[in-house]
Amino acid sequence: MWDTVDGMPVWQGGKTDWAAAAQAAENCGAFRADCEEECVADDDVSCYNCRFRRWTRDSFVCMKERCL
Amino acid sequence: MNLFLCIDDTDDLDSIGTGELLENMRDAAAARGLGQGGFIVRYQLLIDETIPYTSHNSSMCCTFETHDRDALTAFCQSYLEANCAEGSDPGLCILTNNSGLDYTVLTAFGKRAQTEVVSKRDAYAAAAAFGSDVSLSEHGGTGIGVIGALAGAGLRAGRQEGRIKGKLHPLPGRPTMTAGEFAALYALSQLVDTNGQPVDPQRVLTFTEPTKAVFRDGMVTGVVCCENGVWKPLPKRKKEKQ
Numbered sequence A: 001m002w003d004t005v006d007g008m009p010v011w012q013g014g015k016t017d018w019a020a021a022a023q024a025a026e027n028c029g030a031f032r033a034d035c036e037e038e039c040v041a042d043d044d045v046s047c048y049n050c051r052f053r054r055w056t057r058d059s060f061v062c063m064k065e066r067c068l
Numbered sequence B: 001m002n003l004f005l006c007i008d009d010t011d012d013l014d015s016i017g018t019g020e021l022l023e024n025m026r027d028a029a030a031a032r033g034l035g036q037g038g039f040i041v042r043y044q045l046l047i048d049e050t051i052p053y054t055s056h057n058s059s060m061c062c063t064f065e066t067h068d069r070d071a072l073t074a075f076c077q078s079y080l081e082a083n084c085a086e087g088s089d090p091g092l093c094i095l096t097n098n099s100g101l102d103y104t105v106l107t108a109f110g111k112r113a114q115t116e117v118v119s120k121r122d123a124y125a126a127a128a129a130f131g132s133d134v135s136l137s138e139h140g141g142t143g144i145g146v147i148g149a150l151a152g153a154g155l156r157a158g159r160q161e162g163r164i165k166g167k168l169h170p171l172p173g174r175p176t177m178t179a180g181e182f183a184a185l186y187a188l189s190q191l192v193d194t195n196g197q198p199v200d201p202q203r204v205l206t207f208t209e210p211t212k213a214v215f216r217d218g219m220v221t222g223v224v225c226c227e228n229g230v231w232k233p234l235p236k237r238k239k240e241k242q
């Protein structure tokens, strides 16, 4: 579900692939919940609700490698 | 006098979010006897690779009724300096909330900040064009948060749509209620469907998942949807991102 752009993992599922984003976060181990007002998915654990996702125009980039 | 308080760029990956910081600041100001604050609206700003932000780029704005603007301003400034995340770039905007004022220049600035990259210089120019009813201040780092702070205040003053901080939770043991009861229970000023049409107050809603209110047309607004013939408050995942 990830592309690599400029060395960074870019989510291929856009902003509404709810099930896959939840599954990816379950499998990740680095998930950290963002603050309530920035969480957009109903699934508590989801890349869409993670502090390490940085939104782009069409999707998001996972910043965990850069932040941890 | 009524004011808009808006802050931005107060957080980092380990700190509380900007919305929670504003909530705490608002409540601390009230506890000091400086007045009473209102609900918080979140405004999405431009998502662009060249803009430094943590996991999002949004600003937070609430209203505050006070008898002492100067004391409130000083309190907010020192609160931000003491409580913003180290390494963040906080900005504060305090704007008079008065229906007699023409907010066009500030709302236009807010809309620009949602669609293009704007600079601190642009923010100060817009504030100067508006005049003495608005103040901007920087409280650490690059102070670039003044851009979002002014943008959020301008959007709120211009009654632009944003998400209201906090969730509306279903009541235990009460999975259904009419739309009219739902609006009254959660202090919603209007209830619309996903096409923006008013909802019949007699329509029965199934309310079993948390939802969020939005600030729309200057009002606290609930949104409902119809799924498989069942009407319900819009669950989060049915919203478009931002």
Ligand code: SF4
Residues within 6 Å of the ligand: A024, A025, A028, A029, A030, A031, A032, A046, A047, A048, A050, A051, A052, A053, A061, A062, A063, A064
């Ligand atoms: S966004 Fe968060 S949960 Fe998803 S892969 Fe990155 S660190 Fe893990």
